[in-house]
Amino acid sequence: MTAINPKQLSLPLLSIGFLLGILVSFAVLSGDANGRVNLLYLMLAFFVLPLLGALISLLSLSSQKGFNAARLMSALPIWSKTQRGYLHKLRQTHLDKQWFFVQSQVAAIGYAIATLLCFGLLLVTTDINFVWRSTLLSAEQLFPLLNAIALPWWFWETAQPSLELLYATQDSRLTQSYSNVETFGQWWSFVFATQVIYALLLRILLLVGGRAWFELRQRRDVEYQLRQRQAGQSHKAPEQHVLSPITHTLPDKLALANWAAFPPEVVAQCRLRPTTTLDCSGHENDDPNYSGAQVVLLKSWEPPMGELQDYLEQGHGVLFPVNIVRGEVTPPAPQHLAEWRRFVHSMPQWQLYLPSEWAEHNEH
Amino acid sequence: MNTNQTAAFAVVGHPNKGKSSIVSTLAHNDNVQISSRSGTTALADRYRVSTANAHYDLIDTPGFQRPRKVLHWLKTHCSNASERAATVFKFVNDSDCQQQFKDEVALLRPIVDGAAILYVVDGSRPYGEEYEAEMDILRWTGQPSMALINPIESSDCVTEWQNALTQYFKSVRVFNPMTADFEKQLELLQTFAHLNPAWSESLNRITRDLRQQRGQQKQHSIIILARMVDDLCRYQACQKLLSLEQAKRVEPVLARQYKAWMKQREETAIDELLTLYAHSQTRIAIEQFDLPPDLFDCDEWFAWGLDKKQLISAAALAGAVSGAAVDVAVAGHSLMLGALGGSLLGAGSAWFGADKLVDVKISGLPLGGHQACVGPIKNRNFPYVVIGRFLHVYQQISALTHADRSELTVSAEDFKDRVDNLEKAQQKSLHTACERLIKQKPVDDLESVLRPLFD
Numbered sequence: 001m002t003a004i005n006p007k008q009l010s011l012p013l014l015s016i017g018f019l020l021g022i023l024v025s026f027a028v029l030s031g032d033a034n035g036r037v038n039l040l041y042l043m044l045a046f047f048v049l050p051l052l053g054a055l056i057s058l059l060s061l062s063s064q065k066g067f068n069a070a071r072l073m074s075a076l077p078i079w080s081k082t083q084r085g086y087l088h089k090l091r092q093t094h095l096d097k098q099w100f101f102v103q104s105q106v107a108a109i110g111y112a113i114a115t116l117l118c119f120g121l122l123l124v125t126t127d128i129n130f131v132w133r134s135t136l137l138s139a140e141q142l143f144p145l146l147n148a149i150a151l152p153w154w155f156w157e158t159a160q161p162s163l164e165l166l167y168a169t170q171d172s173r174l175t176q177s178y179s180n181v182e183t184f185g186q187w188w189s190f191v192f193a194t195q196v197i198y199a200l201l202l203r204i205l206l207l208v209g210g211r212a213w214f215e216l217r218q219r220r221d222v223e224y225q226l227r228q229r230q231a232g233q234s235h236k237a238p239e240q241h242v243l244s245p246i247t248h249t250l251p252d253k254l255a256l257a258n259w260a261a262f263p264p265e266v267v268a269q270c271r272l273r274p275t276t277t278l279d280c281s282g283h284e285n286d287d288p289n290y291s292g293a294q295v296v297l298l299k300s301w302e303p304p305m306g307e308l309q310d311y312l313e314q315g316h317g318v319l320f321p322v323n324i325v326r327g328e329v330t331p332p333a334p335q336h337l338a339e340w341r342r343f344v345h346s347m348p349q350w351q352l353y354l355p356s357e358w359a360e361h362n363e364h
Numbered sequence: 365m366n367t368n369q370t371a372a373f374a375v376v377g378h379p380n381k382g383k384s385s386i387v388s389t390l391a392h393n394d395n396v397q398i399s400s401r402s403g404t405t406a407l408a409d410r411y412r413v414s415t416a417n418a419h420y421d422l423i424d425t426p427g428f429q430r431p432r433k434v435l436h437w438l439k440t441h442c443s444n445a446s447e448r449a450a451t452v453f454k455f456v457n458d459s460d461c462q463q464q465f466k467d468e469v470a471l472l473r474p475i476v477d478g479a480a481i482l483y484v485v486d487g488s489r490p491y492g493e494e495y496e497a498e499m500d501i502l503r504w505t506g507q508p509s510m511a512l513i514n515p516i517e518s519s520d521c522v523t524e525w526q527n528a529l530t531q532y533f534k535s536v537r538v539f540n541p542m543t544a545d546f547e548k549q550l551e552l553l554q555t556f557a558h559l560n561p562a563w564s565e566s567l568n569r570i571t572r573d574l575r576q577q578r579g580q581q582k583q584h585s586i587i588i589l590a591r592m593v594d595d596l597c598r599y600q601a602c603q604k605l606l607s608l609e610q611a612k613r614v615e616p617v618l619a620r621q622y623k624a625w626m627k628q629r630e631e632t633a634i635d636e637l638l639t640l641y642a643h644s645q646t647r648i649a650i651e652q653f654d655l656p657p658d659l660f661d662c663d664e665w666f667a668w669g670l671d672k673k674q675l676i677s678a679a680a681l682a683g684a685v686s687g688a689a690v691d692v693a694v695a696g697h698s699l700m701l702g703a704l705g706g707s708l709l710g711a712g713s714a715w716f717g718a719d720k721l722v723d724v725k726i727s728g729l730p731l732g733g734h735q736a737c738v739g740p741i742k743n744r745n746f747p748y749v750v751i752g753r754f755l756h757v758y759q760q761i762s763a764l765t766h767a768d769r770s771e772l773t774v775s776a777e778d779f780k781d782r783v784d785n786l787e788k789a790q791q792k793s794l795h796t797a798c799e800r801l802i803k804q805k806p807v808d809d810l811e812s813v814l815r816p817l818f819d
Contacts, residue, residue: 081602088598091806092591222584223591226639233644236397261493301489303380306429306467324490339380 009083010106016073017107021114024049029122031129036171036184039132042191046115047149050108050199054206057104061097071100073107093221098214105207112199119195123188130187131171139166150190152197159189243341247318248356251293254317259308260299262324269329270297270322271355280311293317295353299324300332304343318353319344331358371420371563373556374408374474376502377484378495379427382514382541385767386484387411387424389541390549394645394766396424408470415573418566420556423479425471431497434468437461438504449506452476472505480559481509483529487538488517491528499532508559510535512552535559541767546578549765581762582818583811584640589754590810592633596626596750597801602737604729611726611734619724622738630750634757641761670748674780678795679744740804747798752779755817782817790816 028045031037060067074087090096122128132142146161153159168183218224256274258267272295280296294317298308301323312319321340323330331354332340344352375383388396391411409424428434434455442451455461455469456476462469475481481502485495502509511533513525522538529536539552550571557564601622605611638644670678725737756779786794790813797813800806807813 081600092594222587222640223636226636229639230635233639236395236645299492301486302378302492302494303427305379305427307432310430310433 009079009086010103012078013073013103013107014110017110018114020107021111022118024111025115025118029118029128034129035127036129036131039130039169039187039191040134042130043149043194046191046195047198050112050202053104053108054202057101057108057206060104061101071096071104073103074100093218093223095214095217095221098210098217102207102210102214105203105210108203109200109207112195112203115199116192116195119192127185128188129184130191131169131184132166133171139163139170142166146190149194149198153193156189156193158186159193161190241338241342242345243338244344244352246341246354246359247351248354248359250295250318250353254293254295255290257294257296257311259296259311260302260322262297262299262322266322266324266327266329267297270320272297272320290315295320297322298340300336300340303339309347312347312350316349318351320353369562371556371560371566372410372423372474372477372479373421373482373559374423374425374471374479375482375484376425376471376475376498377427378486378498379429381427381484381486382516382767383427383484384424385541386482386512386514386539387422388767389544389765390553391422392642392766394643396766408474410474413570415570415577417573418569420563420567420570421479423474425474426467428471428498428501429467430465431468431501432494434465435497435500437465438501442504448504452501452505468501472501475502475505475507479507480556481505481507483509483511483533484514485511485525485529486517487513487515487522487525488520490521491524495528499529503532509533510537510555510559512536513538515540542765544765545763550574581640585637585758585762586811586814586818588633588636588640589751589758590814592629592754593747593750593801593814594807594810595629596741597747598740598804599625599629600737600739601625602735604733604735606733608726608734611736614736615724615726615738618736618738630753633754634761637754637758637761641764642766643761643764670745670783671780674783675745675748678748678791678798740802742802744798744802747801748779748783751798751814751817755779755782758818786816 024045028041029037060071079087087096090099134142140163143161143163143166146166150160165183165186168180169187250272253275254272255276255278256267256272257278257280259280262270274295276290278290278294294315296308296312296317296319298304298319298321300321319340321332321336323332323336331337337354341352344350375387377383384396387409388394391413393411396409396411407426411422411424413420413422438448438451438455441454442448452472453476455465456473483499483502485491509532511529513522513529513536515522515538519538526536535555535558537552537555539548544552553567553571553574557567599622601618603611603614603618605614727735727737729735783791783794793813794817797807797810801810
């Protein structure tokens with residue numbers, strides 16, 4: 001019922017993530033007056049934060065409601081009535097957890113793109129000097145961790161950390177003598193690869209997986225399945241038939257064909273006064289030689305069959321369908337009469353007969 | 365003769381005796397063409413009834429048109445009883461017969477290919493000698509068979525038919541495809557298993573699957589209702605306008621929009637229910653449902669929701685629950701006055717608000733201009749009315765056979781009894797949920813709350 005393009009909701013979330021990315025990037029990349037930025041801060045913003053976010057996002061799937069960044073953002077009073085309606089629909093269909101997971105990835109991708117753009121921009125326009133400072137950690141302790149972080153891009157030699165580089169870029173605010181200035185820029189490829197892998201690619205993978213899961217759940221939802229079924233349904237047009245007129249007069253001379261095989265007492269009630277009676281048992285030996293008009297007596301409730309049609313094709317006259325109720329001849333039921341009228345319409349040499357006193361009954 | 369691994373049943377008989385109706389009901393498929401005009405089925409149509417673990421085929425066949433001539437042909441081409449099945453096979457494959465006896469060839473072919481026979485007659489009309497040729501032909505095929513007496517208009521001649529049919533068929537059943545409920549349909553399916561022991565395992569699996577499917581349909585109906593009642597209780601039509609006069613002018617338009625949306629939402633749910641129970645052709649007859657003409661007809665509300673007495677006790681119960689929460693919060697220091705006060709407050713507001721329908725509100729906007737809003741409905745009875753109406757339609761649709769595409773009627777009084785017959789805890793959950801719905805608060809697991817009403 002809520003007509004909204006889900007992208008209308010993804011875009012604000014992407015924007016929030018993007019803005020957050022720009023803010024964080026400028027905070028950690030702006031550095032001091034000498035352009036020194038702490039590598040460990042960068043690791044915090046481009047490795048720890050995205051990885052922790054991804055873990056929380058994944059863990060949220062195991063919680064009942066799915067508590068994650070996107071759900072937090074949905075609580076902000078920025079959403080329109082239609083957007084809130086869509087969120088309500090998601091909750092109603094129990095798809096909100098999956099949807100918020102997907103949107104968390106969208107926001108995180110926004111964050112990753114912003115950090116990459118900022119980083120790229122600053123690399124081009126300023127001299128970023130990567131240093132690291134720590135009271136507790138030594139280069140030997142840090143190296144295995146950085147090595148582990150760099151495992152996913154093992155093939156990119158220049159983006160791998162080295163112990164020598166760590167020694168060379170260790171900084172102290174008390175000793176500020178820099179022999180080889182170029183060394184301090186060498187961390188850029190490592191930082192860039194960290195951003196691409198942990199902030200961007202990881203979230204893209206989670207987005208693809210989350211989206212597939214969301215769509216699967218959506219397809220399994222009863223409302224979705226019913227809509228699919230409805231789309232494949234077609235309605236049949238109401239039937240339209242042409243009916244023959246009814247005659248209330250009989251030819252003067254006519255032969256009786258008792259097709260219904262009514263007993264004599266029933267035939268007598270029909271008051272037909274035939275000049276002769278024909279044999280019409282439906283077998284091959286029915287009399288084909290009679291050429292005069294006939295009145296064919298029929299059980300009104302039995303539909304016209306091929307055998308009768310074969311018989312009627314040999315002659316002409318009137319058909320007289322009658323109903324029997326407790327041995328008494330009565331007018332045919334309207335639905336049965338309609339069936340006979342449809343049938344007679346296709347037989348031009350025959351008419352449908354009903355006594356005039358039954359006419360009123362059939363009008364009702 | 366072939367013996368198929370897949371259970372297959374050819375539904376045969378005179379024209380217009382309800383063969384297609386039987387196929388439609390058993391296949392749960394209302395796309396089977398049913399007509400008052402005889403000869404609607406010109407070819408044998410095979411309908412596969414598939415469930416999660418098995419399937420079987422129902423074959424809707426054209427009616428016999430020239431049975432006496434066909435029997436005559438068979439007799440002239442057969443010298444002794446051992447050749448009868450082979451003669452029928454010859455008849456079906458004879459090119460002259462295919463021209464001359466199209467209908468009989470079409471109806472006998474699936475039988476020759478291994479289908480069991482379900483011979484259908486009308487139990488409201490007397491037995492006639494002309495049927496004997498048809499039964500003789502079927503007997504000649506040598507295939508397992510069963511006769512179904514369909515009392516189309518009445519059961520006046522059922523005994524007469526039973527006497528005649530038992531001479532030709534080992535099993536004779538009375539089955540009305542228009543009224544047979546789900547259990548009767550399964551019962552018939554189980555009797556089919558006796559026709560061919562090789563099929564009994566798959567037919568038993570189908571019966572089990574169908575029962576499970578039925579349970580799922582009920583569960584899905586509850587979901588449809590839960591979503592609908594939630595939407596209807598929450599919906600609000602709003603429009604922003606520049607001046608107060610404009611906002612006042614737009615009020616009736618908004619009210620109309622609001623009602624149209626609500627009506628449409630209810631119809632969508634009914635549509636979904638029809639689709640769920642595979643009644644695609646009944647969709648066109650939604651207007652014919654025995655529903656009150658207008659969801660907003662307040663006079664009808666006490667017929668569909670709760671009556672005033674029930675409403676007051678419901679509000680008291682829901683009020684007591686929220687009052688009790690206050691008592692818990694103050695660790696009983698309120699001397700349980702919270703529950704008592706909540707109960708009295710709830711009952712009072714239910715009484716005074718029972719005739720109140722939908723509010724139109726005009727409010728000023730912080731950045732200038734006005735907003736006119738219609739809804740949501742605050743009347744306590746509203747969720748009950750919506751639930752009551754849906755349950756009414758659910759009862760009709762779930763009991764509707766696929767052959768019956770006519771107008772439907774069920775008593776509107778059922779809902780009140782259903783609510784009264786719920787256990788106290790279930791009643792309390794229902795009233796609390798309705799109370800929350802009317803206040804546009806989310807209800808966790810509304811489906812579980814509604815489930816007892818469907819049992």
